Amino acid sequence: MRSYLAIVAKHPGRRIAPPVLATARTATVEGLPVPAENLKRQEWISPHGDIALLAWSNEPKHELLPPMLIDSGAGVVGYCGYLGDPAEEELLAAADRLDTRLDAFGGVFSVFRADGTGFEAATSIARVCPVYHTETADLAIAGSRALPVHLTARAARTGQTRPRPDIDLLGLQVMVRHGFYTNDETPFRDVRALPAAATLTARPGKPVRIDRRPAPEAGGRPARGRAARQGVTALAEALLEAARPLGRHGEPIMLGLTGGRDSRIMAALLHTAGVPFTARTRGFSDDPDVVLATRIAGILGVPHEVALPREDSGGRFQQVGHPLHRAHHVIRMCEGMTSAYESVNGFAPYTMTPKTSGSGGETLRGGFLYDQNDISPEGIRRRVKTIFCSADEFLTPEARERSRPHHEEWAERARADGPGVLDTLYLHYRTGRWLVGSHTATVMNWPFYHPFLDNRVVRAALELPATWRRSEEVVFRIIETLTPQLRDLPLEGKRWGFERTRPRRILNRGRWHARAALLPSGRTSGFNWRKQAVEPLLGVMREQIMDGPAELFDLVDRARIDETLTPGAQGWAMQRWHVYTLSVLLSGRWREPLPPDLPGLDIPIPSAQPR
Incomplete structure (x- = not known):
């Protein structure tokens, strides 16, 4: 993965303060779900010290992978994801404005470009590779990860080298509903996701500008033929x-x-x-x-491989990890914007x-x-x-x-x-x-x-x-x-x-x-351990939610979530997981290593699944 952080001093003639740059470097390493020893860093800072584009990657040097920062002559350009045609890298570097080129490109990407006049950051129409942005009184900041953007801004505001995140508590309401964001907000106050097909431009002495590129217009429904x-x-x-x-x-x-x-x-x-x-x-x-x-x-x-879930030797239980390990991992990986109900990969050494x-x-x-x-x-x-x-x-x-x-x-x-x-x-x-x-x-x-x-x-x-x-x-x-x-x-x-x-x-x-649909019919067909209202899973979740950070209940109705933590409770399994994730997020435990000896759980597999 590649990660970028761009910073501009908003007032002409001012430099980016060295402590802010230092925090930006450490915050990005903390905010990336990759061991620090696996990361390489490259950075470009303008001669006047008022514009910076910092880049990190755990990718190996390989002809199919772009460099972290590409020299554009006047500055540098880098991108997350991939381009449909690697030759388009030259166009990214040469274009007068990014938004005049991007709609014709293939691939899945976001782009960051900096030179002596400022920086640009842009998303493609699907924005699977995101851009996050914020401003302080003195800085405009954008990056591919929300937490480093936020912590860099917090360092500029507070003077602290390792500031605590400022969580937008009521903004987490969307996470309770869905376990992800259905708006452009993030868990971190004042940090937002750049819209799809948009370009953010930040230059000293000028207001930050966001230009949105139009989506294609659909024609009428064609007749058959x-x-x-x-x-x-x-x-x-x-x-x-x-x-x-x-x-x-x-x-293959x-x-x-x-x-x-x-x-x-x-x-x-x-x-x-x-x-x-x-x-x-x-x-x-x-x-x-x-x-x-x-x-x-x-x-x-x-060739086809089937990976079976872990069961005990008698096939009566599915063996799963402790939910806190799961939540800790998902929060760090997804920056608090995905519920631990979801399964996401863990770190492994990069392979091609x-x-x-x-x-x-x-x-x-x-x-x-x-x-x-x-x-x-x-x-x-x-x-x-x-x-x-x-x-x-x-x-x-x-x-x-x-x-x-x-x-x-x-x-x-x-x-x-x-x-x-x-x-x-x-x-x-x-x-x-x-x-x-x-x-x-x-x-x-x-x-x-x-x-x-x-x-x-x-x-x-x-x-x-x-x-x-x-x-x-x-x-x-x-x-x-x-x-x-x-x-x-x-x-x-x-x-x-x-x-x-x-x-x-x-x-x-x-x-x-x-072509008739194939429906679940076997004992384990359709079984989902995350939706089971059974002990010991409920006990672990109940302890974290009900005895966790008290501020959670300024967001969540305590009595209603308690009802879902009763054995045999019907429905709302996802809300249990969403609220559990937010309790761990608010606790701050995800910023520190977890005890290595948290025990796994055995979840009973029903003797039969309904047709």
């Missing part, structure tokens, strides 16, 4: 182009394969592009993901084995529209309210109020274009906020590629109407075109949207029956 084929073809060609960088490594890509739609599309894409790959699936042997992924790999002739998965494919299927059954104005109004106001009963009145401006803004936009709003909300806040944490965890250990979130792919997808993508006809046609041998394979969970109740054509009834 030539117009529909052209729309699908343009998106398929963009996907194939986005897959080409995966073939540069000269060794590792694909995380499931029984769902998106990793299947990725398998079809790699197969058609001629990119060799192997597949890996995690789950019990009777899980539909494992069953279907095994079939897909067999059809394509791809390239990997990919189906993550991000929902954008090809209409974002939040893909699972929205009711797309009437009233149905979309309710969904927008759910996105911003769900789980109200877990929050104090003051915390509930914090969501109101966000809800009102998007509810108003939905009156004009409800389907477009659900599509955009997914791209901005599900892909652009939730996916960031797991993406960080993957690029820390190896090159990871996101063809579905490629800058040009997302733009090609947005040119197709969201309601058409929602039907899943677009992605089905892509699979049908690329790998027809996968066309009639069932999906995990539910059918393709366009044929949920009946086949498109009466002559396709046999194929329609063959």
